[in-house]
Amino acid sequence: MALETTVIQDKLTDKFGDKVAGFVQQHDILSFEVDSNSMNDVMRFLKEDDTLRFNFLTDICGVHYPDFEKDRQFAVVYHMHNWMDNVRIRFKCFLNGDKPEVDTATNLFLGANWQERETYDFYGIIFKGHPQLKRILNMDEMESFPMRKEFPMEDGGRTDKDDRFFGRTTDNANNNLK
Amino acid sequence: MSDLLLPPEHRYAKQIEERRNEDGSELSVLNLGPTHPATHGIFQNILLMDGERILDGEGTVGYIHRAFEKIAENRPFYQITPLTDRMNYCSAPINNMGWWMTLEKALGIEVPKRVQYLRVIIMELARIADHIICNSVLGVDTGALTGFLYVFQYREKIYEIYEEICGARLTTNMGRIGGFERDWSPAAFKKINEFMDEFPKIWEDFENLLTRNRIFMDRTINVGPISAEKAMSYGFTGPNLRAAGVDYDIRVMQPYSSYEDFEFNVPVGKSGDTYDRFCVRNAEVWESLKIIRQALDKLPEGPYHADVPDYYLPPKEDVYTNMEALIYHFKIVMGEVPVPVTEVYHPVEGGNGELGFYLITDGSRTPYRLHFRRPCFIYYQAFNDMIKGQMLSDAIATLSSLNVIAGELDA
Numbered sequence: 001m002a003l004e005t006t007v008i009q010d011k012l013t014d015k016f017g018d019k020v021a022g023f024v025q026q027h028d029i030l031s032f033e034v035d036s037n038s039m040n041d042v043m044r045f046l047k048e049d050d051t052l053r054f055n056f057l058t059d060i061c062g063v064h065y066p067d068f069e070k071d072r073q074f075a076v077v078y079h080m081h082n083w084m085d086n087v088r089i090r091f092k093c094f095l096n097g098d099k100p101e102v103d104t105a106t107n108l109f110l111g112a113n114w115q116e117r118e119t120y121d122f123y124g125i126i127f128k129g130h131p132q133l134k135r136i137l138n139m140d141e142m143e144s145f146p147m148r149k150e151f152p153m154e155d156g157g158r159t160d161k162d163d164r165f166f167g168r169t170t171d172n173a174n175n176n177l178k
Numbered sequence: 179m180s181d182l183l184l185p186p187e188h189r190y191a192k193q194i195e196e197r198r199n200e201d202g203s204e205l206s207v208l209n210l211g212p213t214h215p216a217t218h219g220i221f222q223n224i225l226l227m228d229g230e231r232i233l234d235g236e237g238t239v240g241y242i243h244r245a246f247e248k249i250a251e252n253r254p255f256y257q258i259t260p261l262t263d264r265m266n267y268c269s270a271p272i273n274n275m276g277w278w279m280t281l282e283k284a285l286g287i288e289v290p291k292r293v294q295y296l297r298v299i300i301m302e303l304a305r306i307a308d309h310i311i312c313n314s315v316l317g318v319d320t321g322a323l324t325g326f327l328y329v330f331q332y333r334e335k336i337y338e339i340y341e342e343i344c345g346a347r348l349t350t351n352m353g354r355i356g357g358f359e360r361d362w363s364p365a366a367f368k369k370i371n372e373f374m375d376e377f378p379k380i381w382e383d384f385e386n387l388l389t390r391n392r393i394f395m396d397r398t399i400n401v402g403p404i405s406a407e408k409a410m411s412y413g414f415t416g417p418n419l420r421a422a423g424v425d426y427d428i429r430v431m432q433p434y435s436s437y438e439d440f441e442f443n444v445p446v447g448k449s450g451d452t453y454d455r456f457c458v459r460n461a462e463v464w465e466s467l468k469i470i471r472q473a474l475d476k477l478p479e480g481p482y483h484a485d486v487p488d489y490y491l492p493p494k495e496d497v498y499t500n501m502e503a504l505i506y507h508f509k510i511v512m513g514e515v516p517v518p519v520t521e522v523y524h525p526v527e528g529g530n531g532e533l534g535f536y537l538i539t540d541g542s543r544t545p546y547r548l549h550f551r552r553p554c555f556i557y558y559q560a561f562n563d564m565i566k567g568q569m570l571s572d573a574i575a576t577l578s579s580l581n582v583i584a585g586e587l588d589a
Contacts, residue, residue, distance in 0.1 A: 027283055027522050056410060058525075059534055061549040077536070079523060079551075086431055090523065111413025114559040122247075132182040137240035137588060140185075146248060153245075153252050 003051070003085035005030045011052060015045060020091075029079075031090040039076075039093050040103040046080055046089070047108055054080040054089065057105065060115040062123035066097070066149045073097030074125055078105070095125060104130040122147035186224045186236040193226060193234075205233065208570070212241050216319060216574045219584025223562070223573075230569050235562040239555075243588040250548040254513025255281055255355070258548065263349035265552060266586040268311050269304035269529035270350045271340065276526035278353050279434055280535040284522045285355070285489065292480040293357040294436040295473045299370065300343065300352070301435070301526075302466040302473075306377075307336045308529030309417075309459040309466075312581040316456055317388055319578040320397040325387045332380055335373050342366035356490045357483025370474065378467060385460055395453060402564045402576025403451040412563075413556040416531025418580055421458045422450030428527040439476070440469045452572075452579040459581075488515055513543035530554055530581055554586040 008030060012020045019035040020042065034042045046054040058079040065073055072094040081088050093102050104127040105112035116127040117136040124145035127133055135142065144151055181189050187207055194205045211222040220241040226234040246261045253261075262273035275297050282289060310333045314326035337347040343366050344352040344359065353359065388394045404414070409422040419426055427444045429437040445461035447454030483490050491510055496503035509515060519541045525534040534551030561580065565573040 026520065029523055031521065057413060058532065059523075059536065059549070059551040061536060061547075063538065063547045077549075079534070079536070083426060083431075088523070090521075109413065110408070110411040111556055111559065114555065115413075118555070134183050137243040139240070146245065151248075153248055 003087045029088045029090050034091045034093050036093040036095050036102045043105055043108055053084050054082045056081040057109040062119040062125055064148050070097050074100040076102055100125040103128050190226045232565050240588055242584055246589045250545055254543045260351045263351055264585050266583045269308035271300045271304040271352050272528050274352045275301055276533055280524040280537055281355050283524050284520055287356050287484055287486055289484050290480050291478045295477050297435045299470050299473045302470045303336050305466050305529055306463050307333050309463050313456055313459050316578045319574050325384050329384050332377050339369045342369055354490055356486045361482040398453040401452040401572040403449050404564050412560040415553050417458045421447035421454040423448050428525050428532055440472045442469050452575050455579040517541055552586045554582050558582050
């Protein structure tokens with residue numbers, strides 16, 4: 001591996017200071033957190049810097065952490081990949097639980113378009129500057145954001161099946177965070 | 179409110195009006211799909227047409243969205259495999275194996291060499307099945323039904339091999355954490371060997387039917403092209419990206435399941451048009467055959483699963499007679515297995531490109547979050563860009579050569 005993770009970390013900390021933090025190696029991927037206001041700058045730097053060259057945006061997805069403090073209740077997770085040195089990184093932007101907003105990445109990668117729409121569709125995270133931020137997999141008339149933890153997977157009124165007998169609670173949120 | 183947020187018909191109505199006032203010509207709006215046979219799956223394209231030519235289009239997807247990511251958050255790991263089958267159902271074993279490998283990475287399980295080779299064999303068979311469908315159906319969409327009927331019986335033979343290994347044919351739900359549910363039977367190897375003997379001749383005939391066929395070439399060359407830069411920006415991976423000339427293949431970049439042990443080439447195209455995509459897939463079938471042949475020849479002896487009693491179901495005979503086996507069986511089925519708190523991303527080279535599993539665990543029985551990086555979903559957004567200015571019949575050929583699988587598109 002030509003590009004060492006320490007180099008990535010040093011370059012990012014030099015350039016962005018405390019806007020990037022929490023560097024940790026998770027299995028084969030270096031992950032860190034980015035301040036949500038600097039997301040676009042960090043991604044541009046990662047993409048355009050001559051040493052870093054993260055030329056490919058692999059994936060965007062959202063995560064909901066309802067038990068975290070207010071400012072960290074949503075996260076958007078970006079995976080990027082440098083094809084020249086074959087290095088992957090992952091970074092997260094934590095967003096406010098009441099008003100989740102982050103800049104769009106569509107100005108850097110065309111492929112971000114639908115992935116951000118999907119994240120919006122399921123989590124209600126607003127991507128500022130997105131050209132067409134509307135629902136994609138769910139119907140337009142839908143009002144809730146189904147991947148949020150408080151959204152029940154099944155109709156709570158169902159009586160024909162009782163998950164408690166299988167060691168599960170019907171409440172998703174509590175089930176996942178024991 | 180931006181125009182783009184409106185349903186496309188509204189936006190097009192304005193353009194139609196403008197054109198009518200300008201020169202009296204009549205544009206029209208065409209619904210391609212959601213259940214048109216040529217879309218090979220349920221998704222809709224609303225196209226603005228000038229006669230036969232496409233001026234603009236917008237894809238509407240989500241018709242078979244089944245909330246897999248939400249369901250996965252409520253299920254123990256074993257029960258998530260059937261969900262992965264139903265994404266790219268043309269090559270379900272690749273999805274299954276990708277999911278097991280993700281879990282093994284998260285749980286830190288080392289898999290025996292034999293299992294890795296068996297996985298390679300089944301994944302390459304799945305890739306062949308996937309490419310058989312895509313390429314033969316491209317023939318159908320350009321008016322050549324013969325090749326399709328000719329090669330489809332070999333997809334059937336691959337399904338018979340699946341059946342011999344795991345009992346299922348389309349949605350395979352194959353394997354376990356650490357290996358396979360049982361060792362492959364001699365009958366399975368016999369079927370694989372028969373397939374390996376017969377199929378190359380068939381595939382050669384199929385290529386002879388289409389590759390240098392004048393009509394087919396006229397219908398596909400320069401149809402739905404995409405440049406390498408644009409394809410990369412759109413997040414293309416797999417054969418569709420390689421057709422544009424970028425030799426990105428996860429099997430080579432980040433070998434998993436011992437892919438580094440095998441000799442094979444990564445075929446690339448040049449112009450990224452429908453014809454190149456067809457040729458790349460054709461060539462990949464030959465490379466897959468090469469890999470399977472090497473894996474069969476070098477197949478090591480050994481156990482067919484890793485020794486991980488915490489995660490691997492005990493043999494059924496023991497469950498009925500042995501207390502400890504019964505306890506383990508119960509714990510595993512109920513999902514009461516030790517899970518570390520971690521995050522892992524594992525990509526595999528699926529039939530259509532980089533199929534990634536992003537798993538966040540919190541130590542409980544279910545994933546805290548499981549995200550599938552579905553290659554179809556990501557590259558299908560380029561479709562409208564690729565068909566702009568082309569004829570309607572070219573759009574059909576482009577769509578079919580992209581190999582968009584609705585199940586994977588919508589998850």
